Amino acid sequence: MVKAEQSPEQSMAAEERILKAATTIFREKGREGARMQEIADAAGINKALLHYYFRSKDLLFERVFIESARLFFSRLNEILQSERDIFQKITQLCDAYISLSVENPFIPVFIIGEMNHSQDIFISKMFTATQTRPDFSIFREQLQAAAAEGMIRPVAPHHLIMNILGLCIFPVIAKPMMQFNMGIGEKEFIAMMEERKRLVPELIISSLKIEKK
Amino acid sequence: MVKAEQSPEQSMAAEERILKAATTIFREKGREGARMQEIADAAGINKALLHYYFRSKDLLFERVFIESARLFFSRLNEILQSERDIFQKITQLCDAYISLSVENPFIPVFIIGEMNHSQDIFISKMFTATQTRPDFSIFREQLQAAAAEGMIRPVAPHHLIMNILGLCIFPVIAKPMMQFNMGIGEKEFIAMMEERKRLVPELIISSLKIEKK
DNA sequence: GTCTATATATGGATAGAC
DNA sequence: GTCTATCCATATATAGAC
Numbered sequence: 001m002v003k004a005e006q007s008p009e010q011s012m013a014a015e016e017r018i019l020k021a022a023t024t025i026f027r028e029k030g031r032e033g034a035r036m037q038e039i040a041d042a043a044g045i046n047k048a049l050l051h052y053y054f055r056s057k058d059l060l061f062e063r064v065f066i067e068s069a070r071l072f073f074s075r076l077n078e079i080l081q082s083e084r085d086i087f088q089k090i091t092q093l094c095d096a097y098i099s100l101s102v103e104n105p106f107i108p109v110f111i112i113g114e115m116n117h118s119q120d121i122f123i124s125k126m127f128t129a130t131q132t133r134p135d136f137s138i139f140r141e142q143l144q145a146a147a148a149e150g151m152i153r154p155v156a157p158h159h160l161i162m163n164i165l166g167l168c169i170f171p172v173i174a175k176p177m178m179q180f181n182m183g184i185g186e187k188e189f190i191a192m193m194e195e196r197k198r199l200v201p202e203l204i205i206s207s208l209k210i211e212k213k
Numbered sequence: 214m215v216k217a218e219q220s221p222e223q224s225m226a227a228e229e230r231i232l233k234a235a236t237t238i239f240r241e242k243g244r245e246g247a248r249m250q251e252i253a254d255a256a257g258i259n260k261a262l263l264h265y266y267f268r269s270k271d272l273l274f275e276r277v278f279i280e281s282a283r284l285f286f287s288r289l290n291e292i293l294q295s296e297r298d299i300f301q302k303i304t305q306l307c308d309a310y311i312s313l314s315v316e317n318p319f320i321p322v323f324i325i326g327e328m329n330h331s332q333d334i335f336i337s338k339m340f341t342a343t344q345t346r347p348d349f350s351i352f353r354e355q356l357q358a359a360a361a362e363g364m365i366r367p368v369a370p371h372h373l374i375m376n377i378l379g380l381c382i383f384p385v386i387a388k389p390m391m392q393f394n395m396g397i398g399e400k401e402f403i404a405m406m407e408e409r410k411r412l413v414p415e416l417i418i419s420s421l422k423i424e425k426k
Numbered sequence: 427g428t429c430t431a432t433a434t435a436t437g438g439a440t441a442g443a444c
Numbered sequence: 445g446t447c448t449a450t451c452c453a454t455a456t457a458t459a460g461a462c
Contacts, residue, residue: 014427032245033330036456049428051457073394109329115389116322117246127393134394158395158405159412162384170379173386176328180340181286181347182371192371199372207416227445249438262446264439 015053017043019063022054026064027106030113034061065114066129072111073132075100076161080139086146089139091201093164098200101172102193108169136161152208160204167200228266230256232276235267239277240319243326247274278327279342285324286345288313289374293352299359302352304414306377311413314385315406321382349374365421373417380413 021042025034036057040047054060075096079089101108115123127133140157147154171178171193178184184192234255238247249270253260267273288309292302314321328336340346353370360367384391384406391397397405 029330030243030245030326032243035454037454046429047456048430048458052427055457057456106329109326112386112390113243113322113326116319116386117242120389120392123389123393132394136395156405158391158397159408161395162387162391163380163416165387166379166383167376170383171375173325173329174375174378176333176336177325178371178375179333180336182349182374184371192369195372203376203416203420207419248436250436259447260438261440261448265445268439270438 014043014045014049018045018050018053018060022060023064023067026061027068027104027110030110031061031065031117062126062129065111065126068107069111069126070130070132071104072100072107073130073134077132077134080134080136086139086142086152087205089142090160090164090204094168094201094204095197097165097168098193098197101169102190105172105175109173112173155208163204163207164200167203168196171196227256227258227262231258231263231266231273235273236277236280239274240281240317240323243323244274244278244330275339275342278324278339281320282324282339283343283345284317285313285320286343286347290345290347293347293349299352299355299365300418302355303373303377303417307381307413307417308410310378310381311406311410314382315403318385318388322386325386368421376417376420377413380416381409384409 018039022034022039025039025042034057036047036050039060040050043050050060054063076093079092079096082089082092084092118126136157143152143155143157143160146152175184175189178189231252235247235252238252238255247270249260249263252273253263256263263273267276289306292305292309295302295305297305331339349370356365356368356370356373359365388397388402391402
């Protein structure tokens with residue numbers, strides 16, 4: 001515990017503590033709601049050190065946002081471009097995004113909020129930085145092939161992806177509404193989301209298989 | 214144009230202009246992102262007058278939030294408690310919430326964001342003020358009756374409502390993500406949401422009718 | 427690298443004239 | 445009711461000692 005030393009580990013520790021604290025607070029309160037003082041307190045250092053390491057609130061925010069967006073979107077790409085068939089991919093996507101949202105309930109609200117509050121130019125820049133722009137080409141071809149074979153009915157990829165993400169993520173961001181408007185408690189909510197890991201893939205897949213009209 | 218007069222109409226006009234401007238700006242930027250100066254500018258008056266009419270930013274925000282929440286949640290109640298059967302109600306809910314979200318794209322993000330950023334006590338107070346707490350009893354009974362008759366398979370109301378709202382609202386709040394991550398332009402987005410007025414009820418209703426297992 | 431102290435800017439709110 | 449001018453608290457950011 002030789003605290004006087006200025007070892008690289010000490011330096012790293014402070015920088016990481018700041019980043020960890022900033023991540024928590026930005027995600028919970030958003031860019032505008034977060035306070036540098038609060039981040040400093042949570043990191044156990046003072047405001048001056050924040051600026052020493054990250055120069056400004058905007059830059060610190062960018063770091064947090066990019067990392068959050070990467071965490072959120074990288075799974076999408078991984079699953080879409082794997083070697084699995086469409087049904088496995090759908091099941092994996094549901095499981096991944098329900099788990100991700102339940103375990104990090106602030107991330108979806110954070111990303112959605114900031115994306116809707118920022119200028120297009122900023123969002124574009126952030127996305128380029130995350131390097132997670134998903135490639136739908138493989139998935140699209142799989143869907144077309146399956147439709148051509150009569151295995152499923154034709155479906156536009158963006159509709160399908162929105163269906164999956166909406167069904168998996170929306171309940172998490174609407175949780176307060178469910179609490180106050182529908183009387184769903186914490187335990188019921190957890191149970192409900194667990195049920196949805198089974199219900200949502202079933203719903204999505206059955207809708208593809210039905211021969212209607 | 215006798216501007217010197219202090220008629221009640223003049224007074225009303227200013228108050229309403231403020232409320233209109235505040236509504237727009239709070240919805241777009243959120244409670245923390247909104248600036249009283251900006252609201253004053255948009256209303257064509259100065260900051261002092263904001264406080265004259267609404268006392269504080271918090272009170273002005275409450276007015277806007279309550280009115281927005283009322284607009285958003287009142288449709289839910291209306292439809293759930295109407296005399297229609299469950300299939301008509303589902304179709305109406307989809308149509309209503311797609312239209313509402315497309316026409317007022319900031320409202321869902323606004324309500325969701327503020328509900329996730331506020332204390333439970335505040336949210337609770339706001340909801341009491343809106344007087345729009347939905348009553349699911351009729352809808353629940355209808356679902357149970359239909360299931361008992363074998364018309365549909367059993368389904369929990371809160372799952373069903375989340376499915377509907379998620380499928381209708383999520384694409385709107387995820388619009389920036391679709392733009393930058395999936396290359397969906399403004400025209401494609403509008404067309405997509407129009408398609409969903411047909412696709413979503415079809416998806417929901419078919420999932421209820423299927424006899425699986 | 428880390429701190430204390432301080433500069434600077436900004437935003438919400440009030441005082442007081444008209 | 446409406447304005448200008450100003451106060452005051454808070455927030456980001458910097459200077460400079462250690």
